[in-house]
Amino acid sequence: MKTWRVSGWRRWAVLALVLAGVTIAGYLAYVSLAGIDPACGGLQSDCHTVHTSRYVRIGGVLPVALLGLVFYLALLGLWWWGGWMQGPFAGWTPLAFFELALAGVLFSAYLTYLEAFVLHAMCPWCIGSSVTATVICGLAAPAALGMLE
Amino acid sequence: MVREKKRKRKKAKGGEPRSRSRSGETAVTLSRRTFWLVTGAVVLWVALLVSYSAWQGRPKASTVSEVLIQGKVKGLPEAPLTMLIFSDFQCGHCANFALTTARELEEEYVNTGKLRMEFKHVIVGGLASLSAAVATECAAEQNRFWDYHDLLYERLGASLDTDHLKQYAVELGLDQAAFGECLDAGKQRERVLQNTLEGRDLGITATPSFLIGDETGDEILSGDLPVSSFREVIEAALTKNMSEIGS
Numbered sequence: 001m002k003t004w005r006v007s008g009w010r011r012w013a014v015l016a017l018v019l020a021g022v023t024i025a026g027y028l029a030y031v032s033l034a035g036i037d038p039a040c041g042g043l044q045s046d047c048h049t050v051h052t053s054r055y056v057r058i059g060g061v062l063p064v065a066l067l068g069l070v071f072y073l074a075l076l077g078l079w080w081w082g083g084w085m086q087g088p089f090a091g092w093t094p095l096a097f098f099e100l101a102l103a104g105v106l107f108s109a110y111l112t113y114l115e116a117f118v119l120h121a122m123c124p125w126c127i128g129s130s131v132t133a134t135v136i137c138g139l140a141a142p143a144a145l146g147m148l149e
Numbered sequence: 150m151v152r153e154k155k156r157k158r159k160k161a162k163g164g165e166p167r168s169r170s171r172s173g174e175t176a177v178t179l180s181r182r183t184f185w186l187v188t189g190a191v192v193l194w195v196a197l198l199v200s201y202s203a204w205q206g207r208p209k210a211s212t213v214s215e216v217l218i219q220g221k222v223k224g225l226p227e228a229p230l231t232m233l234i235f236s237d238f239q240c241g242h243c244a245n246f247a248l249t250t251a252r253e254l255e256e257e258y259v260n261t262g263k264l265r266m267e268f269k270h271v272i273v274g275g276l277a278s279l280s281a282a283v284a285t286e287c288a289a290e291q292n293r294f295w296d297y298h299d300l301l302y303e304r305l306g307a308s309l310d311t312d313h314l315k316q317y318a319v320e321l322g323l324d325q326a327a328f329g330e331c332l333d334a335g336k337q338r339e340r341v342l343q344n345t346l347e348g349r350d351l352g353i354t355a356t357p358s359f360l361i362g363d364e365t366g367d368e369i370l371s372g373d374l375p376v377s378s379f380r381e382v383i384e385a386a387l388t389k390n391m392s393e394i395g396s
Contacts, residue, residue, distance in 0.1 A: 039304075051305045058202055091177035095184070100189045106195040110202070120316050121307075147179045 010139045015079055021072035021132045028065035028125055031037055032056060038125050046121035053119050055111070062127070064111065069132065071104050098144030101137035108133050161288040164243065201315040202368065220289045224265025229390045230258075230383060232266045233360040235353045238292035238309070239274030244372035250376045258383055270344040271356050277309040279341060284314040286337030287328050288321070296321050363390055 025142035031038045032051065048058070057063050075097065082093030108130035115122050219226075220262040234251070236243040251266070258264035270282040281301055288297035300317050307313060308377060331337065341352040351360060352369065361382050368382050 001226050022173055045307050049304055052303045052305075052307075054303075055202060056206075058198075059205055064202075078202065095177075095179065096245055099187055102188065103191050104194050106192065110195075110199045119319065120313075143186075144363060148184055 004109035011079075011083065013040070014139050015065060016137055017049075017132050018072055018075045018134045021129060021136070022069065022076060022113065023089075024125055024129045025065060025072050026091045028129070029063060029102075031064040031070045032063040040124055043058070043122065043124055047123045047125075049119055049120065049121035050115055050123040053114075055119075056115055057099070068104075071129035074100060076087060078088070094147055098137065098140040101140050105132040143144075155265055157195050159167045164365075173284070194317045196337040204246070218292065218295060220292065221268040221285075222265055223267075223295060224259045225262045226265070228259075228262055228265040230264045230361060230363055231387055232264055232383075233359075234266060235269045235271040235348045235356060235358040237278050237356045238285070238301045238357045239278045239305070241305060242310055242359045245304040245373045247298065247302045250379065252377045254379055254383075263387060264383060268294070269348055271348045271353055271358070272341065272345050273356055279338070280314060281309045282344075283335060284317070284328075284353050287331035288323060289320065290325050290331060290337075291327065293321060293323055293395055297323075362386060379395050 028038060037044065037048050037051055055064070058067065078093050078097045078100065082090055082097065108126075111126060112130050115126065210354075232254075235248075235389070236247070254264070255266070259266060267286075270285075272278050272282060285294055285297050285301065286303065288294050297317065300321060301309075314332060315325070315329055318325060340348065348358070353360075355371050359379075360367050361370065361379075362368055363386065368386070370382060
């Protein structure tokens, strides 16, 4: 029986990526709430376009970057719960982690589509977050699929 | 045997039998059906979120009723006061005024029929400002001046080259062919330069500047002033206007 706890190196790789995600999303949430542009070097103009677009707040209120931070913190919580907690819910964490990561990948894909084909401007922080979520989802998949009969 | 039957029955219902792993933790097994049901629910949930985001991100009409918008003018033609806004699309203070103070004034005075706002170009930022101004005039040909105006100020600092200006038109759902033709021909350039000259004739030397008044007199304001400064001038002009009507 494969469980999250015995997935070896993947677990630590996932932790490193989740922490990277928390850092990226935390920074983007900070700049979004402070009303400033993220530091993007040569792509500053693109970043400005992305971060002032109509899509940066859901419902015109909730910053997407803050949603991203909540997403990574939830992944971190599930990672911790699955690795260290006992009890009936701990066994479900591989599935919950994978499904949450999948939701993140799908939503990131939509945001990347907006950047590439609607706004025609790419924000490297956002791309970094999308790639991070995708790799996390890929690494989490074996543990979730291992729950199948 | 009985336990095995119970287990099969539970499986048939989609349940998940539990077992304990060697490390003593509770391990859960899933039927493929349950796994795909959960995954489907997640995909559906994200699809709803994406749909909502796309819906709320669509180009919107201005906050003022479309009836009140005519070209570069917002407000009823019979409004007692007119406010001319002299502005440049590369000016940070102009952006701040357009995206904050102007919206408050709009709620308070334009939507209530007391004030009409009219935009006038003053080119102080060079060729890029001129191109942006021409693009807004091209949007005005489709009665979408204010939407284009808002978008340019929201994207202050972004490139104002022809490709970007055309892309903004796509984002706002303008007739691309007509917009592109207007922009490439530069046929609104004269109108923009005429606005700038009018501003100079009126003594406008900086952006943003404002001329607020009626037939009896005007007051010029300059800079990104707090909304209270505008209120003070508008209220005084409205009071004066009312007393003149009464006398």
